[in-house]
């Protein structure tokens with residue numbers, strides 16, 4: 001698949017079939033993503049990928065934590081969203097809830113939809129991704145580069161993915177079971193599998209600003 005085609009084809013998938021991804025395909029994706037660039041080539045992404053019973057155990061733990069507690073992420077989530085970010089954020093939520101036919105005022109349905117995050121939308125595989133907290137901000141850029149590599153490679157393998165900050169939002173509940181050491185802060189997870197096109201959330205499409213809103217040539 002051409003790179004530009006993979007960029008256009010990738011979107012967040014929020015409903016997966018139970019079909020497992022062959023191990024050699026997963027291995028190929030993470031092996032190829034390993035060539036992603038990083039500051040001084042420090043390669044700061046630290047990743048645990050689950051399958052089968054380990055996915056079930058992880059989603060069980062996350063769902064329990066989400067039902068019982070306040071979010072406790074290792075890295076701060078944005079607090080305020082000044083414009084234009086707030087408009088973008090609202091449009092993203094609107095597109096998703098409209099795809100699911102969930103009304104803005106239907107708090108119960110919205111909560112139920114939010115809780116689907118902690119099942120990784122039924123994906124058979126979850127990659128939980130962290131980085132060393134002692135390194136400061138910049139390695140997050142490296143991990144972002146690596147993330148896009150994984151998402152595009154998965155697309156080119158015919159897989160669906162969803163990057164999910166929510167999967168790292170109860171870090172203390174899952175750190176030990178995944179064997180992350182104390183210095184690794186959890187950033188996000190990636191749901192990975194085959195898209196279930198019958199799931200309404202998968203009809204969600206987001207838009208982008210014209211590039212002139214983000215990029216200036218001088």
Ligand SMILES: Cc1cc2nc3c(=O)[nH]c(=O)nc-3n(C[C@H](O)[C@H](O)[C@H](O)COP(=O)(O)O)c2cc1C
Nearest residue numbers: 010011012014092117162163164165166167188206
């Ligand atoms: C770092 C990161 C964290 C995200 N966290 C979540 C999440 O917790 N739950 C979710 O449903 N989508 C999450 N997303 C997906 C974004 O909402 C999505 O990428 C954005 O709306 C653009 O839509 P698209 O991916 O379909 O192009 C996340 C994306 C990124 C890059």
